[in-house]
Amino acid sequence: xxxxxxxxxxxxxxxxxxxxxxxxxxxxxxxxxxxxxxxxxxxxxxxxxxxxxxxxxxxxxxxxxxxxxxxxxxxxxxxxxxxxxxxxxxxxxxxxxxxxxxxxxxxxxxxxxxxxxxxxxxxxxxxxxxxxxxxxxxxxxxxxxxxxxxxxxxxxxxxxxxxxxxx
Numbered sequence: 001x002x003x004x005x006x007x008x009x010x011x012x013x014x015x016x017x018x019x020x021x022x023x024x025x026x027x028x029x030x031x032x033x034x035x036x037x038x039x040x041x042x043x044x045x046x047x048x049x050x051x052x053x054x055x056x057x058x059x060x061x062x063x064x065x066x067x068x069x070x071x072x073x074x075x076x077x078x079x080x081x082x083x084x085x086x087x088x089x090x091x092x093x094x095x096x097x098x099x100x101x102x103x104x105x106x107x108x109x110x111x112x113x114x115x116x117x118x119x120x121x122x123x124x125x126x127x128x129x130x131x132x133x134x135x136x137x138x139x140x141x142x143x144x145x146x147x148x149x150x151x152x153x154x155x156x157x158x159x160x161x162x163x164x165x166x167x
Contacts, residue, residue, distance in 0.1 A: 006162055008036055011037050015040060017148060021042070023046050023056050023067070024044075024045060024068065026045065027098050029071065029099075030158060053093070057091045059093075065148045067094045071098045072098060075121075082095075086126075087125050087126065097117060127154050131157065
């Protein structure tokens, strides 16, 4: 599947499964998905990841199934909002987190967060699943079951290559 096809397929799958509204901070890895959601779903750009989590929590409390898009460095920046608000109150939201610091991204400043992202979410009690071209629909179904139906948080992890990012 082509890069833009993956972004379109994921965007369409999220919308079909009633995810909304969408909040995000710009990220090179997520750029194709970000652009697609801006056009299709009025994705709202938020300057800080912890603020995006807070606004998404408000949307969830209003009965919505929000999505927050962020780079894993932003996940590190938003840990307190997630650990003190989202997790203890089981606020339903989908985190779509790009994975910097994993192959093919070997930049020194990203390697530690690349190693910590999945274990940090798992230890916080947020289920995770990694996306690839072959499982977009199944992973979106999984996320919908958790967030939309069971009303709990979940995270989809996006490797650098999914949408064509190159070092």
